[in-house]
Amino acid sequence: MTEHKDSGIAIIDRPAYSASEAARILRLPTATVNAWCFGQRYRDARKRDKRFKPVISPADSRNRLLSFANLCELHILSAIRRKHGVTLQKVRDSIDYVGKRLGLTRPLLDVQFQTNGIRLFVEHASRLLSVSQQGQEAMRGDFERVLQRIERDPADTPVRLYPFTRPNSTDGDRVVVLDPRLAFGRPIVVPASIKTDVIRDRFNAGDSLAEMAQDYRVEQSVIEEALRFEQRLAA
Numbered sequence: 252m253t254e255h256k257d258s259g260i261a262i263i264d265r266p267a268y269s270a271s272e273a274a275r276i277l278r279l280p281t282a283t284v285n286a287w288c289f290g291q292r293y294r295d296a297r298k299r300d301k302r303f304k305p306v307i308s309p310a311d312s313r314n315r316l317l318s319f320a321n322l323c324e325l326h327i328l329s330a331i332r333r334k335h336g337v338t339l340q341k342v343r344d345s346i347d348y349v350g351k352r353l354g355l356t357r358p359l360l361d362v363q364f365q366t367n368g369i370r371l372f373v374e375h376a377s378r379l380l381s382v383s384q385q386g387q388e389a390m391r392g393d394f395e396r397v398l399q400r401i402e403r404d405p406a407d408t409p410v411r412l413y414p415f416t417r418p419n420s421t422d423g424d425r426v427v428v429l430d431p432r433l434a435f436g437r438p439i440v441v442p443a444s445i446k447t448d449v450i451r452d453r454f455n456a457g458d459s460l461a462e463m464a465q466d467y468r469v470e471q472s473v474i475e476e477a478l479r480f481e482q483r484l485a486a
Contacts, residue, residue, distance in 0.1 A: 262431045263323075263409060266316035273317050275484045276414055276429070276438060279329055286339055287328060288317060306343045308357070319431040323401055323409045324359045330393040337376055345376045362407040369394045400425075414438070416480045426476040440477045443467040450474060451481035 310318035402411035
């Protein structure tokens with residue numbers, strides 16, 4: 252596992268992103284990211300103050316900063332939350348269930364989640380939600396799809412995350428990537444390793460798509476996808 256030289260913290264666990272930045276990258280509401288990572292206060296039907304515990308252990312809870320590993324966890328959770336409307340409480344219950352059954356402290360990041368973990372999560376969440384067999388298959392398929400966007404090294408450590416750049420996009424569009432070893436983990440385009448915000452700034456300054464494609468020696472479609480990603484962030 253690659254380590255950050257200054258602190259000895261594994262680079263995937265280094266605090267690097269605010270909740271709002273993570274939310275923009277992953278197309279999630281900032282409130283959702285805050286609730287999943289830092290907990291949430293609410294009042295029950297009897298007007299009593301309650302608090303949801305976080306689902307994800309943030310890299311730096313005091314300064315409310317997240318790591319690349321946290322972004323990978325959020326990326327996985329968003330599949331079930333966004334498409335199937337599973338509540339925060341049920342998500343946490345199901346993650347706790349998977350962790351206990353498999354003996355894992357961070358089940359979403361563990362490679363076992365790709366095998367037994369998905370099945371356990373879907374089965375548990377389905378019991379809570381009374382989801383049909385067809386619905387369970389859809390949940391499992393969504394999990395598998397988002398897990399394929401996380402690249403791992405030979406030690407099964409997550410090293411790259413390919414966020415979806417379009418709504419309901421397929422697994423084929425892997426133009427934008429987050430790599431904690433490059434550009435401080437900010438979105439870049441492959442294979443040029445140029446930050447997407449640099450492409451946006453050049454476009455806003457008047458540079459054409461063709462000029463940038465020639466400069467970076469990539470197809471023009473790569474530049475277009477980077478701009479689409481940045482425009483989505485701005486929106």
